[in-house]
Amino acid sequence: MDEKTKKGKRTSPTCLYCPKIDDAEHSLFSCPRWSREKQELELYLGGEVNVGNLVEYMLSKAEAWERIQMYMRNIMKKKRGVWKKRVNVNVDLPMKNRNGSGRPRRKGDGF
Numbered sequence: 553m554d555e556k557t558k559k560g561k562r563t564s565p566t567c568l569y570c571p572k573i574d575d576a577e578h579s580l581f582s583c584p585r586w587s588r589e590k591q592e593l594e595l596y597l598g599g600e601v602n603v604g605n606l607v608e609y610m611l612s613k614a615e616a617w618e619r620i621q622m623y624m625r626n627i628m629k630k631k632r633g634v635w636k637k638r639v640n641v642n643v644d645l646p647m648k649n650r651n652g653s654g655r656p657r658r659k660g661d662g663f
C-alpha cells in the first residue's frame with residue numbers, strides 16, 4: 553500500500569488549477585481556484601488573509617481558529633479527491649497479480 557502511494561504520487565509540483573508552482577502557501581493564499589473559499593473566510597474574519605497574518609487571525613479567537621482550520625481542510629480534501637481520481641484513471645484493475653506488490657500498472661509501462 554505504501555509503495556502504491558509512493559508510485560502514484562505526483563512528481564510535478566505544478567498546481568492542478570493554474571500554471572503556478574503548487575505548495576501550501578499557493579493553495580491557501582494565491583490560487584485562483586480557491587478565491588471563493590478565501591473570500592468567504594476573509595468575509596468572516598473581516599480582513600484580507602495572507603501568510604503574515606494568518607496565525608494572528610487564528611489566535612485572535614477560538615472561532616477564527618476553527619474557521620481557518622476548516623478552510624484549510626476543505627481545500628486539502630478537495631485537492632486530494634482530484635488526485636485520487638487522476639491516479640485511478642491510469643490504474644488497470646488488478647486481475648491476477650493480487651498478491652503482487654500492489655503496484656499500479658500504468659499504461660505504457662511495457663510489462
Ligand SMILES: [Zn+2]
Nearest residue numbers: 567569570583
Ligand atoms: Zn493554483
